[in-house]
Amino acid sequence: MTAQHPDTPRADLPTQYRPADVEGPLYERWVERNYFTADPGSGKPPFSLVIPPPNVTGSLHLGHALEQSMMDSITRRARMRGHDVLWLPGMDHASIAVNNLVERYLAETEGKSRAEYTREEFIDKAWEWKRRYGGQILGQMRRLGDGVDWTRERFTMDDGLSRAVHTIFKRLYDDDLIYRAERIINWCPRDTTALSDIEVEHEEEPGELVSIRYGDGDNSIVVATTRAETMLGDTAVAVHPDDERYQHLIGVEVALPLTNRRIPVIADEHVDPSFGTGAVKVTPAHDPNDFEIGRRHDLPMPTIMDERAVITAPGPFQGLDRLEARTAIVAALREEGRIVAEKRPYQHAVGHCSRCDTIVEPRLSLQWFVRVESLAKAAGDAVRDGRVRLVPSSMDGRYFQWVDNLRDWCISRQQWWGHRIPVWYSPDGDDACFGPDETPPPGWTQDDDVLDTWFSSALWPFSTLGWPDDTADLRTYYPTTVLVTGYDILFFWVVRMMLFGLYAMDGEVPFQTVVLHGLVRDAAGKKMSKSRGNVIDPLLWMDEYGADAVRLSLLQGANPGADQAVNEEWVKGARNFCNKLWNATRFALLSGATVDGPLPEAGTGPDAWILSRLNAIIAEVDDLYERYEFAKIADTLYHFAWDEVCDWYIELAKLSLSGPSGDATRRVLGEVLDTLLRLLHPMIPFVTEALWTSLTGGESLVVADWPEAHAERDDPAATADIALIQDVVTEGRRFRSDQGVNPARSVPGAVSGAGPATEPAIRALLRLGEPGDGFAPTAELTTARGVTIAFDLSGTIDVGAERARLAKARAVAEKEQSVNAGKLANEAFTGKAPEAVVAKVRDRLAAAEAELARIDAALEALPSE
């Protein structure tokens, strides 16, 4: 398919582009030739980025496809511009997700539960699962064309990365930035593990607000709660110290219903007297606020649920799930006449596990935390002082809001798959953190928990480069040039890379620019989700339309920071564009276009014009790439290729190919396509590579040079000529169309007022035949450019259609005339507006008046009906 030698036949392309024929072989060739392998010793300026590591459990979705298309475009262009490019691929180990999948895998394959395995056995099985089912996305990335450096692929649980995790933990621990404490944390009863704050999603949903009378007679007080079941763990009722209603009760004990316990009424500033009854039940072990109150008042903190949120408090409710217990307890209270009020539904926010959607249970437990205050300050400052730039900068506010209000990060997870916390306990209960090269004393046992997956992800920009060792990769590629990721992951990942990158790398930022893209939504703008059933598999689209079409359609919608809708029609449109390019190149090959030899000194009008335009496009695309405006890059190149190169340049070139300047045009045609394919290659690498190697016989676009603008090729005169041709031809075509003339039919006609540089093209593109001996024009068109065309339409023209056309044009011109005349009559305008603006208005008025005169003359000249 793709010629590698100049003597290979070059014009044997089929009339339609078939992506499946070229994509696989091209990708394999690129990888075999090591085009994507970075070389820190190359002497070229480095350009580096790391892939946001997808979960080892994941497969490619449209969000990945968008993100990776952006990164691939960035890296391919950088490579063409002469950089030593590192785009580092890899995956993260997805602690909780893999734990769950392996549990299911073991249930299915061996019929056993996790409890029937030792920790070591389970981890072995997890690796086995990873080998068999993990990493599907890597093959899918090849399909998409990602030019990643496979020789540097990393996994967050690799030996090297694990060592990095261990090392930084030890360092943070020694700096007192990691500590262990008993706190109320977010607990998922299904995954039976602690979660960090951001792994909890709050959703407004209907619940119930039940008001319960505690105590009896004078010593009674009503509390309201959405969580009646926690009353079993109540150890106080709190009121505001200044609340006059309850002064007499402060310090008094009231009977806790359904139990035989008595609990004190205490005064605490935290209570809002205006909410409900102004009295609050206090369950220190099951609510974060109550925990704080409990600490202040030294209250007992009984735990009444186990790790699966099943009631453990002795009594009739023991063994019930928390939600069953809620119903049962409310019923029992009602029976005792203690329910004062019930509001149902009661709308309130409930936290859910971001992993499995189970309602999160606040749980009192001993966990490990990162003390974030100093780290967060540094992370905020790095953006504040411009060392890290966010694109779009409108995301700055969101970043600061988060990083400036960060709370300590709970990093321990009660799981087996992951990095085990490197802290050991002596038989006497002492604890110590040992580094990767240290051996704990015999008899000591290691902490059971593993670290939050995001802990290792936070190290990704430097752990993947060999840190903590002083490697050539680390020296060359850190800080990375740019990070591309979704704004939805700013807090999860970007902020944490900032925390740890600045800490581990002595204040050096992990990346200089962060490009944030939006979410890919369905055609109706709805978020894709399994429950909605609107998830689209990009692989299916790649099969149907090719990888380039999927990439281009995503990039066409990629405005920085904004969500985008996708739709199969747009993929089809992108496929059509690839086919258009294919055929344009086919035409060039069939026409003998060449890339050899110097460009003609002074080409014909169209040749000079298109080179001039090419120049402007290069400059524009370069500018847009610096701003990561992918949608605009795609739009610019799409319209240049289709509207200018195909619709005008190629059509004009056809006129000169067989003439005296044919060789010059063949050279320019080759140059235009050569350059266009280079410019498009980062976005649509496959079709451009196939075409470019056929056209030029070159080795590969992957290692070809990025085009440069040549100011000396700007040619205003040629540009003006082509603009005239375009305007006159378009107007002439409109006239023909209005007159119902078959587009293919040649009509005898005479052109005046155009000049020798433009008249032949106008005649050809308007399909004007030679005016023969008996030439008798039946219609005359004077265009806005002052060029007049006399047509012999062989019969009467449609006067009604022509009158309608002119009337419409007249209305436009008249409005233009009156608007601009009005402005000029306004002294406030002429006095205050900048002279350039006023001059422009004068010009427009003059043009409108000329246009009116022309139209009126044309109307006058029309035969009466």
Next chain:
RNA sequence: GGGCGUUUAGCUCAGCGGGAGAGCACUCGGUUUACACCCGAGCGGUCACUGGUUCGAUCCCAGUAACGCCCACCA
């Protein structure tokens, strides 16, 4: 409860102080030797609403409405 964003052609979105744009959809016409995954022509918008600033507002400011997102330990 705080904060942010969006509202422009039927749909998805650009534009953001001086002439309303694109893709798709739609209408009409086409066997124009690169391409029907095509070519040519066309239709389509009080730029959410109200007020303000300005010589001039889709664009700036204020307010309103609708939708969306993020953050949040008031039971």
